[in-house]
Amino acid sequence: MNTDPSQIQLTADGRLKHFLTTEGLSKDLLTEILDTADSFISTQERSVKKVPLLRGKTVANLFFENSTRTRSTFELAAKRLSADILNLDIQRSATSKGETLMDTLWNLEAMYSDMFVVRHADSGAAHFIAEHVTPNVAIINAGDGRHAHPTQAMLDMLTIRRHKGSIEGKVVAIVGDILHSRVARSQIHALNTLGAAEVRVVGPATLLPRDIEALGCKAYYDFNLALRDCDVVIMLRLQKERMQNALLPSESEFFKLYGLTTEKLALANPDAIVMHPGPINRGVEIESAVADGPQSVILNQVSYGIAVRMAVMAMAMSGQQSEQQAEQQAKGETEA
Amino acid sequence: MKYLHIRDARVIAPAQQLDQVCDIYLSEGRIRAIGQKPAGGTIESTLDANGLWLVPGFIDLSAHLNEPGFTQRGTIFSETKAAANAGFTHVCAQPLTKPVADSPAVVQLMLEKSASAGQAQVLPLGALTQGLAGEQIANMVGLTSAGCVALSNARKPVKDAYVLRRLMEYAATYDIRLFLDANDAALSAGGVMHEGPTATRMGLAGIPETAETIALAQIILLAEQTGARVHISQISCARSAAMLRDARQRGLNISADVAMANLCYTDAKVQGFDGRFHVQPPLRSESDRQALLAAVNAGELAICSNHQRHESAAKKAPFAEAAVGIAMYDDFIGLLLQLVDAGELTLTSALNALSKLPADALQMAVGFEEGKVFNAALIDPTSTNEHGVNGKVVATFVDGFRTLKA
Known part of the structure; x- marks a missing residue:
C-alpha cells in the first residue's frame, strides 16, 4: 500500500474520517473544523458542558510517548462528547515487552473501540495505524514524530x-x-x-x-x-x-x-x-x-484546545458512520 | 558428441559485441558452436528460442541470502532459486548472517548449501572485520582460501579512518579484493531516508549526500595510498559517480555498483510512509537517479540487486521501524525491462552492467565463446509475470546446467 497521507483521512464524498495531518485538506474542511470548534466553545461556557454526540462510543487514548497535557485535553474532549474513554499508557506496557505495533493494534481492536487517539515517537505512526486497523475505527493523530500534530x-x-x-x-x-x-x-x-x-x-x-x-x-x-x-x-x-x-x-x-x-x-x-x-x-x-x-x-490556546479536539472527534466519528451506512446500503443493493 | 541445440535465439553478449539471431550448440556444459552445428555428433534435444533473448548470466555483486541465521526470511535454496528466476547465475552473498561469515566454517557451509541447491551459485563475501564490528581485521587470508571472492563489511561501519587504512593495507599485501560501502556513520546516524524536501515534509530524519561522498573521498584517497583493490558497493548519489570518474581519470583502478532500487525509484516513494522503501543506501532524488542511469549507460557502473527478503511483519511498521532492505529478485527482470522500454537504460549497457562489469570486478570470464562454460539466461521479453509486468526468465544455465525449466 502506498496511500497519499492526506487522502486516506477522507471518505469517498470528502468528509473527515481520520485526522492525521493538515496537509492536503481543503480550505472548506479546515474552516469547518474551526466553525465546529467555535460552536463548542459556547457549550464550554455553560454549566452543563456535555453534548451527546459520542454517546455509546469508546475512545482509546494510545499514548506511545508520554504527554500528560495533550492526553488530558483529549480525555476531557471525549468526556464532553459523552464518550467512554480508555487510557492506555502503552509506553510502559506492551512495546517494552517486544510486542510490535501491529500486535498491539490487534489486541486493541479486540476491545471494540470506535476511535484511537494516537501519540507516537515515529513519523507516520498514525498514518500506519489508519492503514492497518480494521475499518470503522477513526484515528486522531495526537502527534507523530516530527511529522504532524494537526x-x-x-x-x-x-x-x-x-x-x-x-x-x-x-x-x-x-x-x-x-x-x-x-x-x-x-x-x-x-x-x-x-x-x-x-x-x-x-x-x-x-x-x-x-x-x-x-x-x-x-x-x-x-x-x-x-x-x-x-x-x-x-x-x-x-x-x-x-x-x-x-x-x-x-x-x-x-x-x-x-x-x-x-x-x-x-x-x-x-x-x-x-x-x-x-x-x-x-x-x-x-x-x-x-x-x-x-x-x-x-x-x-489551551482552552481552545478542548473545543478543537471535540470538533475533530465529532467530525471523524460522523464521517466513519456515514461511510458505514454507505457501505451497508451498497451491500443491501447488491443483495437485493 | 551429443548437443543441446538452442535454436533461433537473439543472442546478445556485450562483451563479445554480439547481437544476432542464431543457434547455439552445447555439450558437457560448454559452448561448442555459435551459428553452424559442429561437424560430427548428434543433436540430443532442441530448445526453440524463437523470439527469446539469450544473454550472459547475471552476476549479482550484492545480496543477502539470510542463511545461516535468518532462515525464517529465506534460505540459500529459496534465495538462489529466486536469483536464478531473475536471470542470475552467480550471487555474491553478504556476510551479514548469524553467525557472521567471518570464519571459514560459515563460508564452507554457504558453499555446501549452494552446491546442493543447484541454483544460482553463491560467491561468498567474507566479513571484512571480526563480527563485522569494524574494529579488528578478520582472518582475510583464511576467508579467501575458504572460497570468499571478496571481503565486505555489509554496510556496518568501520570504526575510523585508521582501521580502514590498516584493513586496506593488509588486504593489499595479499591482493585481496575489498567491497567497501561509502557511508559516514556519524553523518548518517539516525537517518532513515534521503535528506531533502520529502524527508522534511514527512518529518523523517535524513541522510545527507555528504554521508556518502565524504566516506567515498576517504576510501579513494586510501586506495590510492595503499594500492588496495577496491570495489565500491551501492553508490546512491550523482556526486559519487562523478568522484569515481575523476579517480579513474587519475589512474585509480576502482569499480562500483548501484542497487537496482536506486535506478528505479526516488525518495518520492517514501511519501506514503511505505516501509518497503526503507532501504540503504536511501532512495535519493530524481537528479541522482538520472546521473546513476547515465553512469550505467556510460559503462561505469555495475548493477546489483542488493536483494534482502524480510518477513512481512518486519516491514509492517511505521517507516523508521520497518526493517531495512527490499526483496528485488521476484520483479527484477520486469523492472530492468521497464528501464529499457522507457529508454532510461540501453539494453546493451543494462546487460553489460549485470554481466561484464561484475565479472571484471571479480576477474571472472563472461559471455559467449566457443569452448567456454555456458552461463546464460533465456528471457522472454513479451510474456508477463504474475504482477502483470513484462519480461520473464524462461531458462537459466549455471555452468551449463539448466536450473530453471520453461
Missing part, C-alpha cells in the same frame, strides 16, 4: 481567527526548533491553505530542516528581520538536548538571538499576538514579560 495546529488556527478575525492575509512567524517540530509542519500547511500572506520560519541553519521552503514558507536567520510586519509570532519550545547534539551552543546565546523580548516584539505589528504550544521555557525562548503580557494569547 490538532495543535488547528487550535492555533482557531486562536488566530478569534484574536485576529481571520487567517487570510496575515504574516506569521514560527520561531525556533523547526527541525524537530511536528507542530511547525502542521501549522505551515494549515496557514497556507487558510490563506496566510506569508509564513516565516526563523532560526539558525542547524534548526531549519533542509529544503523547508518547499513546504511553502520563507526561511529567516535574522529574527529582527522576520518580525517586521508580523501579525502573529509563534514561539516553539526548545528541548535541552539540542545543546548536546551540537545544534546550538547554549540557551543564553539562543535567547539572545531568537528569544522573544518586549523590545523584539516591538518590531512586529503593534497588534501582533504571541503564541506558544507550551510548555514554555521562560528565559529560553520567551521572556516572562512577553509570555504574561497583553499580546500573549498562550492561555487562550
